[in-house]
Amino acid sequence: MGEVDTIVAVATGPGGALSVVRMSGPSAFEILSALCDGEQPVPPARVATLRTLKDPAERSAIDRALVVRYPSPASYTGEDLVELSCHGGWLIPALVCEACEALGARRAEPGEFTRRAYLNGKLDLVQAEAVADLVEARSRAGHRAAMSQVERGLSRRVGELRASILHLEALLAHHLDFPEEDDAPVSVDGIATDAAELAGRMVALIATAPEGELLREGAVAVLAGAPNTGKSSLFNALVGRERAIVTAHPGTTRDALEAVVQLRGFPFRLVDTAGMRETPDAVERLGVEVAFERLTEAHVVLLCVDDGAPPREPSFLARVKSTPVVVVRSKADLRKQAPQSSAPPEWCADVVDTSVVTGEGLDVLRSLLPSLVFRGMVQAGTEQPVLTRRRQTRALQAALDAVRAFHAALLSDVPPEVASSHLKEAETALEDLVGVIAVEDVLDAVFAEFCIGK
Numbered sequence: 001m002g003e004v005d006t007i008v009a010v011a012t013g014p015g016g017a018l019s020v021v022r023m024s025g026p027s028a029f030e031i032l033s034a035l036c037d038g039e040q041p042v043p044p045a046r047v048a049t050l051r052t053l054k055d056p057a058e059r060s061a062i063d064r065a066l067v068v069r070y071p072s073p074a075s076y077t078g079e080d081l082v083e084l085s086c087h088g089g090w091l092i093p094a095l096v097c098e099a100c101e102a103l104g105a106r107r108a109e110p111g112e113f114t115r116r117a118y119l120n121g122k123l124d125l126v127q128a129e130a131v132a133d134l135v136e137a138r139s140r141a142g143h144r145a146a147m148s149q150v151e152r153g154l155s156r157r158v159g160e161l162r163a164s165i166l167h168l169e170a171l172l173a174h175h176l177d178f179p180e181e182d183d184a185p186v187s188v189d190g191i192a193t194d195a196a197e198l199a200g201r202m203v204a205l206i207a208t209a210p211e212g213e214l215l216r217e218g219a220v221a222v223l224a225g226a227p228n229t230g231k232s233s234l235f236n237a238l239v240g241r242e243r244a245i246v247t248a249h250p251g252t253t254r255d256a257l258e259a260v261v262q263l264r265g266f267p268f269r270l271v272d273t274a275g276m277r278e279t280p281d282a283v284e285r286l287g288v289e290v291a292f293e294r295l296t297e298a299h300v301v302l303l304c305v306d307d308g309a310p311p312r313e314p315s316f317l318a319r320v321k322s323t324p325v326v327v328v329r330s331k332a333d334l335r336k337q338a339p340q341s342s343a344p345p346e347w348c349a350d351v352v353d354t355s356v357v358t359g360e361g362l363d364v365l366r367s368l369l370p371s372l373v374f375r376g377m378v379q380a381g382t383e384q385p386v387l388t389r390r391r392q393t394r395a396l397q398a399a400l401d402a403v404r405a406f407h408a409a410l411l412s413d414v415p416p417e418v419a420s421s422h423l424k425e426a427e428t429a430l431e432d433l434v435g436v437i438a439v440e441d442v443l444d445a446v447f448a449e450f451c452i453g454k
């Protein structure tokens with residue numbers, strides 16, 4: 001790695017009343033002094049101090065800003081870091097950055113502050129990823145998962161798994177050292193049982209991945225059904241504003257409209273489609289094709305029907321066999337008598353009567369959709385650690401495969417010394433997952449309960 005330089009960037013979004021300019025690196029304090037033209041006293045560490053920032057070339061004032069100095073290592077990046085709260089808008093933050101650049105700083109790359117924080121051991125990789133998710137969260141559940149990862153929820157869970165691997169290694173070492181002991185505390189069978197238990201915990205964490213990954217993207221909920229069955233009206237009611245065009249004339253929605261909504265705090269991408277029907281109209285037929293395409297990426301389908309009759313499975317659902325389907329019997333306010341409630345047919349998850357006129361059934365849908373798509377999180381609560389990225393899932397899967405290989409090797413004729421190489425693999429996979437781990441605390445935990453040297 002080359003010489004570390006000093007980076008600068010506007011940390012806040014453009015156009016606000018205030019902006020924060022951040023600068024990190026070995027020259028940060030020097031540049032700050034020059035920015036304050038060397039005459040104003042250097043602000044004390046970690047105390048917000050008012051300073052006039054000056055243009056280094058023209059010596060003219062750019063802004064009066066609150067300056068905070070964070071000496072290394074007690075800063076976000078672990079380096080000397082300066083935060084300048086200046087006036088916002090479009091020009092001032094840019095001028096402040098340019099002034100810092102003129103004094104020797106370089107514009108930061110995206111994510112570079114957090115990258116430095118990781119490299120300096122301030123965050124592990126999972127936490128660093130979660131910082132990005134936190135800023136981009138668009139649902140409360142997504143926010144909670146990101147916050148829990150920032151607070152090391154997932155890192156701790158991975159740390160526990162890693163400690164269990166080290167424990168297996170230690171048991172194996174003990175077994176190899178004292179194989180003949182009659183009352184040996186560790187038998188091969190015992191180690192195999194522990195390995196199977198560990199694999200089970202890994203499986204449970206991996207099982208959170210499909211839902212966790214959807215927290216960032218949003219689950220796709222597609223409104224399908226024949227024209228005029230109230231799809232667009234339902235879309236508008238769930239989105240909460242008049243987005244889609246609603247008309248009494250069948251076949252008006254020709255495109256697929258999409259809106260991001262939160263249902264009980266979970267992110268959904270609600271997709272309104274053209275009705276599914278045979279039509280001679282070329283434009284409408286295109287819409288029907290788009291509807292079919294969107295169906296294939298749905299995580300849940302809302303099949304709208306506008307009579308109270310027992311629903312029949314439409315042929316197009318053959319395309320989405322494994323996706324849960326909710327039958328929405330719309331326009332309930334128009335029906336004279338409540339339709340008989342019977343058990344939903346086996347091809348659909350539930351049947352809900354709705355009316356956008358009275359609001360009937362809308363709350364049922366708002367709860368039902370998260371419970372179908374985010375079932376595990378709804379049941380376990382959103383405080384449990386979940387995997388939210390492909391990278392995390394792949395690493396954990398690699399670790400699981402290695403633990404299973406270890407288990408299989410133990411129970412076959414493979415010498416235990418050889419079997420143990422699989423444990424090393426599993427360990428490496430988990431290390432890759434969180435980046436460098438503080439090995440010390442893991443080792444401490446292992447040896448506290450394992451008194452091999454007594």
Ligand SMILES: Nc1nc2c(ncn2[C@@H]2O[C@H](COP(=O)(O)OP(=O)(O)O)[C@@H](O)[C@H]2O)c(=O)[nH]1
Binds near residue numbers: 247332
């Ligand atoms: N009374 C009543 N009319 C509805 C309801 N939902 C939709 N409609 C009417 O049914 C017609 C078709 O609705 P629309 O949402 O455009 O159906 P789409 O073709 O499936 O998108 C419109 O005239 C709506 O006003 C409802 O819950 N109650």
Ligand SMILES: [Mg+2]
Binds near residue numbers: 245253273
């Ligand atoms: Mg429509």
